[in-house]
Amino acid sequence: MRTHRHTRMPGSCWAWSFTLLILAAGASAGVNYYDGEKLVALCEANTATARGLTDLSVCRGFLAAVVDTAATLEDWEKLKPYLCVPTGTPVAALRQVFLNYMQIHTEDWQKAASSLALNAFNEQWPCPVD
Secondary structure: OOOOOOOOOOHHHHHHHHHHHHHHHHHOOOOOOOEHHHHHHHHOOOOOOHHHHHHHHHHHHHHHHHHHHHHHHHHOOOOOOOOOOOOOOOHHHHHHHHHHHHHHOHHHOOOEHHHHHHHHHHHHOOOOOO
16 A cells, blocks of 8 residues: 555646546557657746746646556556655656656657656655565
């Protein structure tokens, strides 16, 4: 049993999370909408522009959806506890953990962004082994 729960996403983040959850479901059939390179670009967007703010929102929504999807799969008993993101962790922290992981793993930028985010979050917040 996990000792930490994922953070609930407020308002518009929930809408992005839901949309990306649907996209992630399609990804399991072999389709990847975002690779690491594309998600890094979104997460590093220049927030001085309207486009940059939109890109950053997509980044945050994507990363929140990865955490929410993992928690859902755990609840459905389709996945053993893999992420133990502490309650109250802001979405901005997910972004920073992802970007730090990607700086170290530059050889993986062409892999699926959802897989890379899961690896980054598991490295940062692994669940205790029973």
